[in-house]
């Protein structure tokens with residue numbers, strides 16, 4: 001069902017964008033077949049949503065300062081996207097929706113998060129201009145394959161960022177994407193497992209796009225090139241390509257795909273886990289459980305199921 005309010009917003013924005021000069025309230029009212037007061041209410045709600053619309057005696061102007069992620073901004077309205085100006089964390093709403101049995105690929109997006117979550121109980125700083133979303137998945141694979149969903153997402157996103165945005169990035173085990181040694185994207189997953197099956201798996205993705213990188217160890221698309229990018233295009237393409245990947249590939253093929261664009265294998269690394277363990281060695285491979293295999297100086301292979309890795313020179 002297409003929302004009537006959203007259709008009106010789409011029409012108003014398109015009139016403002018396609019007119020050089022001001023658009024009168026009467027012109028908009030005629031087009032929408034509503035009163036001028038109704039137009040004014042719509043304009044006010046758009047302003048509240050962050051659109052810089054200026055009202056002057058001759059009409060309204062739009063001062064476009066950034067891309068917006070609202071559903072009416074997508075060419076084909078995306079009813080599976082729930083878009084918020086600000087949330088604590090998209091993971092919270094996603095968990096509620098997943099428990100309420102929403103459809104797979106329902107996606108919660110926030111322009112900003114006040115308590116964005118990272119892996120290992122870290123904070124994910126989420127200032128305006130980044131892309132922050134949680135995609136609710138209804139996995140078909142048995143729970144032992146849960147890691148395929150994050151490896152697959154990292155592989156698809158790296159490919160899109162390289163190919164469509166011309167930024168050379170690579171995947172770092174387990175769920176990061178880097179530009180040179182700087183983090184540009186992180187993925188966090190939460191899931192509900194029941195027996196061998198996964199009831200839901202929420203894929204939380206944070207990408208530094210048009211924002212300034214919140215940490216020195218990170219970067220953003222804009223920090224690299226000085227340009228602004230269309231986050232809708234990135235989100236939409238990701239959804240499309242990720243669905244395709246899951247539909248058309250077996251877990252082993254997805255694992256191989258991750259390996260082709262990764263930054264980890266064959267490098268000297270140091271791994272630290274949240275249990276206080278640490279290992280150094282060469283990252284040899286990822287095995288069929290998604291674990292990282294690290295070869296130490298004695299040529300012994302250690303299997304790391306989780307942890308953070310640091311590159312050694």
Ligand code: BTN
Pocket residue numbers: 088089090091113115116117118119120122124126131132133134175176185186187188204205206207
């Ligand atoms: C990490 O690298 O530590 C994972 C970061 C994941 C951040 C994303 S932003 C959207 C979603 N909501 C959150 O609170 N976290 C994830």
